[in-house]
Every structure is written in C-alpha cells, then in structure tokens.
Amino acid sequence: MSTSLICSTDEARLWKPLKDAKIQCRLCAHFCVIAENERGRCGVRVNRQGRLYTLVRDTVAALNLDPVEKKPLYHYFPGTKTLSLGTMGCNLSCSFCQNSSLSQPPRRGEAVRGERMQAEVVVDLALRSKAASISYTYSEPTVFFELVENVATRARERGLGNIIVSNGFQSRECLESWGPLIDAANIDLKAFTEGFYKDICGARLQPVLDNLKTIRGLGWWLEVTTLLIPGLNDEPGELRAMADFIYRELGPQTPWHLSRFHPDHTMLDRPPTPPQTLKKAWEVGKEAGLSHVYVGNITGVAGEATECSRCGTPLLLRQGFHVRNIGMDDGACRACGAPVEGQGMKTIPLEATT
Ligand code: SF4
Structure with a gap:
C-alpha cells in the first residue's frame, strides 16, 4: 500500500471558491467551508492554494469479488457477482461503524492508504472475474466521487452495471452528476x-x-x-x-x-x-x-425469502448469500404471472423440479 501524493489531476469536482482562499465543498450535505491547507470533515478533500483536491481520486483501499446479495441487493441481477471497491474516508462518524479502519483514519488527519488503480484496470478486472457490476462501497462512495465517476463511465461503456452502497448524505448536485451512470443503490x-x-x-x-x-x-x-x-x-x-x-x-x-447489529468500533456497550x-x-x-x-x-x-407481492408464492430462497430460484419464471411469478420488481430478475434460472 502506498500513500497518496497530490498532483494537478487530483483536483476535485463540485466545489466553489470563497473569499480569502477558502472554498466550499459541495459534494455532501455538510457543505464544508475549508480554509487553505485544511481538510473537509471526511478527511480526504483538501484545500491547496484556494483549490480543492481529492486524496482518493484513484486510491483503492479495499477490493473484493462479492455476491450482489452481500451489498445487500436482493432485486438486482440476483445470483451474480459484483466487484466491490472502496477507498478510505467517510463523511459520517457513526460510533457503530463496521468499517472504521477504512472510514475513520482520514478524519483524524491520518494518511490515506491504498493502491493507485486506473479505471480501465478496475473494469478489466471486473470483466475477467465475470462480475455483472461494480459496487462502490465499504467506506462512503460520496467522498470518492471522482473515482466512482471515472470507473462507472468506463464500466457503463463495457456493459457492466454500477451500484452505490451509501449513507445517503450527498448533496443533490452529487446525486444528479452520478444520475445516468448508476443503476442501483442500497441506501442506509x-x-x-x-x-x-x-x-x-x-x-x-x-x-x-x-x-x-x-x-x-x-x-x-x-x-x-x-x-x-x-x-x-x-x-x-x-x-x-x-x-x-x-x-x-x-x-x-x-x-x-433489517440488519442485525454487532458491537463494533466505539459502540461496544x-x-x-x-x-x-x-x-x-x-x-x-x-x-x-x-x-x-x-x-x-x-x-x-x-x-x-422473496415472495410474490401479489399471491405470496415463495420465489427466491436464500441461505447466507446463496440464492435459489424456486418459483420465478422469466422474471415473473410462476403461480400467478405477476412480474417481480427489480432489475435483471430474468437472469437467475429456475431450478429444475424433479
Ligand atoms: S465530501 Fe467531505 S469535504 Fe466535501 S462537504 Fe462532505 S465532508 Fe465536507
């Protein structure tokens, strides 16, 4: 893992200059006003000489191939794999955070660690891994907006889906900028x-x-x-x-x-x-x-389990992150014909009955 160095191509998006070399970051609903040489609350956006730079433009700190059910997304191409990536940093400071070793160190002013990866490399890896999508997750994708934008643009061009797993604390400008690039989201x-x-x-x-x-x-x-x-x-x-x-x-x-809590980070009581x-x-x-x-x-x-929203017939059974289609034919309930809500619901084959 290398420590990120700032260069001109690391200039951030979605900010505006203020007086006295201060800037306002307009990426999330904190709308931080940041003085020169200071970082925003997330710890990964820094004011250098009156311009805003990101410390995580292409610095990936976590990368795994996951079942899409793990995001969790149960109605988006069920049974497929998603290449999941995250950087360090977060705009929130939840005391129960389950990824605090990634999310919190930059907020304390600590160095941003990770591997610099070009967007094309990430997309190539997803395709070689037979993933159906790329997920922006683990920490908070809002604070690595530029990385999401770069990777998602190339992923879209090459037929992959894009998934945001987020705390939902963006600015409206952030969401609208991502708008056409993102296919699915799980929001807390x-x-x-x-x-x-x-x-x-x-x-x-x-x-x-x-x-x-x-x-x-x-x-x-x-x-x-x-x-x-x-x-x-x-x-x-x-x-x-x-x-x-x-x-x-x-x-x-x-x-x-509805997810089960386990004691973590500073919420251990x-x-x-x-x-x-x-x-x-x-x-x-x-x-x-x-x-x-x-x-x-x-x-x-x-x-x-997923049940038909019209007749209640069980359609998809899950055990952990493994999913079985027992009642859905071509994206619809086999019993009553109602379409099952979601995207890519036709892609999971119906299990043969004996
Ligand atoms: S993304 Fe970071 S710097 Fe920008 S407003 Fe949010 S917390 Fe502040």
Whole structure:
C-alpha cells in the first residue's frame, strides 16, 4: 500500500471558491467551508492554494469479488457477482461503524492508504472475474466521487452495471452528476430521528430523506437498509414511521433490509440485536404494506425469502448469500404471472423440479 501524493489531476469536482482562499465543498450535505491547507470533515478533500483536491481520486483501499446479495441487493441481477471497491474516508462518524479502519483514519488527519488503480484496470478486472457490476462501497462512495465517476463511465461503456452502497448524505448536485451512470443503490436509513443522526453519526436525517426521494426520481433501482441497534432505533413506533416513509415516498415495492447489529468500533456497550427484535421489525414492515422486507446478518429466522407481492408464492430462497430460484419464471411469478420488481430478475434460472 502506498500513500497518496497530490498532483494537478487530483483536483476535485463540485466545489466553489470563497473569499480569502477558502472554498466550499459541495459534494455532501455538510457543505464544508475549508480554509487553505485544511481538510473537509471526511478527511480526504483538501484545500491547496484556494483549490480543492481529492486524496482518493484513484486510491483503492479495499477490493473484493462479492455476491450482489452481500451489498445487500436482493432485486438486482440476483445470483451474480459484483466487484466491490472502496477507498478510505467517510463523511459520517457513526460510533457503530463496521468499517472504521477504512472510514475513520482520514478524519483524524491520518494518511490515506491504498493502491493507485486506473479505471480501465478496475473494469478489466471486473470483466475477467465475470462480475455483472461494480459496487462502490465499504467506506462512503460520496467522498470518492471522482473515482466512482471515472470507473462507472468506463464500466457503463463495457456493459457492466454500477451500484452505490451509501449513507445517503450527498448533496443533490452529487446525486444528479452520478444520475445516468448508476443503476442501483442500497441506501442506509439509520434511524428516524434527528437526534440519532446528530449524536451517533455526526449528520442529519432530513438530507437522507430528501436524497432517498431524489434517487427514486433518478430511476436507479433502490433498496433501503436499517441496522437495528438495541435501545437506539428499534422502538416499534420509530420502525413504523420508517416503514410508512418508505411506503409513501419510495413505493411499497422498495425492499427494506433489517440488519442485525454487532458491537463494533466505539459502540461496544450494547448487545447484538435479539432475533425477536428483528422478527418484530419485519412484522412492522409487512403491516405497513411493504412487499419485500428482509432480515440480514443472521440466519435461521424468517425474512430471507422473496415472495410474490401479489399471491405470496415463495420465489427466491436464500441461505447466507446463496440464492435459489424456486418459483420465478422469466422474471415473473410462476403461480400467478405477476412480474417481480427489480432489475435483471430474468437472469437467475429456475431450478429444475424433479
Ligand atoms: S465530501 Fe462532505 S465532508 Fe467531505 S469535504 Fe466535501 S462537504 Fe465536507
């Protein structure tokens, strides 16, 4: 791993100059005002002589071939592989972060580590690995906007899909700039109170809600994830408010993933989410009218299968990240013929019955 050095081609996008050599970064909803020689809150965008530079233009810190179900995306080319990459840095500071060794060091002023990789090299690797898509994930793709843009442009030209896995705290300009390049997104809805976002994540709820609606308008395939943390965001009334928001603003067919918390980073004083809490949350989502509610980070509980939103027939069964098609024929329910919501749903073959 090498430490990134800034050069002129590392100039960042989406910023504007202010007085006294200050600049405003317009990439995420923090809209940092950054003085000369200072970094923004994410730690990977720096003001040099009144211009904004990125420290992670092509500096990949994590790269893996994953099942697309691991993102999680359950309704986007199920059963395919996605080449997943991330850099260091994040615009949030969640105390429960599960990737804190990547996301947080730049925020403390530490060096950005990673391997410099050209976009063409990443795309070649994805194609050689027989991936159907590239995922921008692990830390927060917003803060490596330019890398996403470069790789996604080339990936699109060569027939690969592009997936954003994000905290949803972008600026509108960021989302609209990515607009035509991105095919699918999994966005966190971490809680439904401003207090949670402020105290635990160093952010705000409202921009996330606004961005979820913007993403729906951009036409990306959208799935939403909530990590259930005991005592912080698992109260049934709050869960119902989240489910009602998804139903009303994003549509009843938007998949909602309820994920199990494990103690991590600095949040070590809370137990893992009890299975009964996940079950209750799943029921809340279904009672609110959502067609596809899933339970994740745990096995052996209900809520891992995709059922037909019209007749309830089981269509896709999952065990861990392995998926089996037992009821979907050519992207539609074999029992009643209803199309199954998503993209690429025709690509997973129906298992032969004996
Ligand atoms: S990406 Fe967000 S946190 Fe980082 S410098 Fe820009 S506005 Fe600040």
